[in-house]
Amino acid sequence: MxxxxxxxxxxxxxxxxxxxxxxxxxxxxxxxDHHRFLVLMGGGGSGKSIFAGQKILERARTEPGxxxxxxxxxxxxxxxxxxxxxxxxxxxxxxxDAVKINRSDMRIFFPxxxxxxxSGLDDVEKLKSIYNITSEWIEEASELEEGDLHQxxxxxxxxxxxxxxxxxxxxxxxxxxxxxxxxxxxxxPRALTxxxxxxxxxxxxxxxxxxxxxxxxxxxxxxxxxxxxxWGVLGSTVFPAGAVTQRLSELEPxxxxxxxxxxxxxxxxxxxxxxxxDGWLTVYREPEPGVPYVIGVDTAGHGSDWNVAQVIDxxxxxxxxxxRRQRLDEDVFARYVAALGYWxxxxxxAVEVNFSTYPxxxxxxxxxPKQYVREALDSYTHRPRQAYGWRTDQASRExxxxxxVRFVREDLELIHDRPTLEEMLTFVRNEQGRAExxxxxxxxxxxxxxxxxxxxxxxxxxxxxxxxxxxVWTQDMWEDWYNADREERRYLEQKWGKPKSN
Numbered sequence: 001m002x003x004x005x006x007x008x009x010x011x012x013x014x015x016x017x018x019x020x021x022x023x024x025x026x027x028x029x030x031x032x033d034h035h036r037f038l039v040l041m042g043g044g045g046s047g048k049s050i051f052a053g054q055k056i057l058e059r060a061r062t063e064p065g066x067x068x069x070x071x072x073x074x075x076x077x078x079x080x081x082x083x084x085x086x087x088x089x090x091x092x093x094x095x096x097d098a099v100k101i102n103r104s105d106m107r108i109f110f111p112x113x114x115x116x117x118x119s120g121l122d123d124v125e126k127l128k129s130i131y132n133i134t135s136e137w138i139e140e141a142s143e144l145e146e147g148d149l150h151q152x153x154x155x156x157x158x159x160x161x162x163x164x165x166x167x168x169x170x171x172x173x174x175x176x177x178x179x180x181x182x183x184x185x186x187x188x189p190r191a192l193t194x195x196x197x198x199x200x201x202x203x204x205x206x207x208x209x210x211x212x213x214x215x216x217x218x219x220x221x222x223x224x225x226x227x228x229x230x231w232g233v234l235g236s237t238v239f240p241a242g243a244v245t246q247r248l249s250e251l252e253p254x255x256x257x258x259x260x261x262x263x264x265x266x267x268x269x270x271x272x273x274x275x276x277x278d279g280w281l282t283v284y285r286e287p288e289p290g291v292p293y294v295i296g297v298d299t300a301g302h303g304s305d306w307n308v309a310q311v312i313d314x315x316x317x318x319x320x321x322x323x324r325r326q327r328l329d330e331d332v333f334a335r336y337v338a339a340l341g342y343w344x345x346x347x348x349x350a351v352e353v354n355f356s357t358y359p360x361x362x363x364x365x366x367x368x369p370k371q372y373v374r375e376a377l378d379s380y381t382h383r384p385r386q387a388y389g390w391r392t393d394q395a396s397r398e399x400x401x402x403x404x405v406r407f408v409r410e411d412l413e414l415i416h417d418r419p420t421l422e423e424m425l426t427f428v429r430n431e432q433g434r435a436e437x438x439x440x441x442x443x444x445x446x447x448x449x450x451x452x453x454x455x456x457x458x459x460x461x462x463x464x465x466x467x468x469x470x471x472v473w474t475q476d477m478w479e480d481w482y483n484a485d486r487e488e489r490r491y492l493e494q495k496w497g498k499p500k501s502n
Contacts, residue, residue, distance in 0.1 A: 043229030075120025296452025
């Protein structure tokens, strides 16, 4: 028995080494992924389709009883793509496995009872006759409608003791494509997404590599989309699409986490950043002592699923952090933003108040000391008065968006956030000339960032003295300050000295 175990262990080690030798490093861990959806997005020459074929062949030959379906939108495209690729891999790597290939019907049979079938979604009658499917590979998934995926998903009803999986492989087309909204714009615990480029493919021949890299100088947009696998854009955008797409290919990841804090019922205290893979906050630049920051906030309104807060360094406008949270109670969100503000040196917070004034009221109630102030018309006296929060109207929206467009044109390298940049690729002018997100797309990140930049004039542009050199105010002093208007507050700060922030 011991000898048999040793023999099997040795055979498994040989199989593992051989598989690793013919697989690109970026894909190898995916052989062992069990998610319902394995989504492989990448540029040309990345090797994603080769890997998809490798995985279904390994599963078919090592897991008895599979009926794996390989699909493309149009049936006639399968023979010279997926079918030819799989037949070639069988000849290269499994010549002694007694695999039977029916070339006329495009079916592959394995000695253990597994089978690979091929069908196009345009061949409805053939697709109806296919049953007991245990896993699927959808090649060029961007050709499909979302309804096609639903139909293929419900076909995974075959009896098997092994996990069922749908592999989707595709090159990105438009940032408004349903695949992006379905798998990349939200977190689905049943899906794993993977991005790859030609740089990840160590088996790519030199000629192909040189051809792809030549586009970097001759057509940077084509290079970014078709070589580096960035989401493309259709039509005319408000922001420079080519430059934004190129910037997307250069990004370094931020640190994901959350802000923890203590809430006493009246104050937010002791904010601290905590790393967390499932966090809502992405930090690109941690707060530096004395640096002035501004936070622009776009709350979830009608038709929006996201509350967004953009943190920028007011000296340069550089993006420091982005908070994206799905719907939650307004008071809880306001406290979270307050904690974020305190962490960033008591940043100036500018909250859009078009849909609700409750967040700014909550910030005032918990005595956050630095909110954006606008001129508003008193509904009773009809005289101008000061009010907290940013109100977006036709004029202020155009000013804020135009200011952000100028910043992107001149300092695009200071924007680090992928969702923000991807929104810029779907932000267009409609027939009336209004800048807005395309149908099905979002502009929450854009508007929050535009508000942050528009509010910069109410924040210092200079590094402030350390907190240790500031004055500790008494409760009475704070009461007087909270009850004062903007000019009175400046006078009190000059009289008493700048206060410690918390």
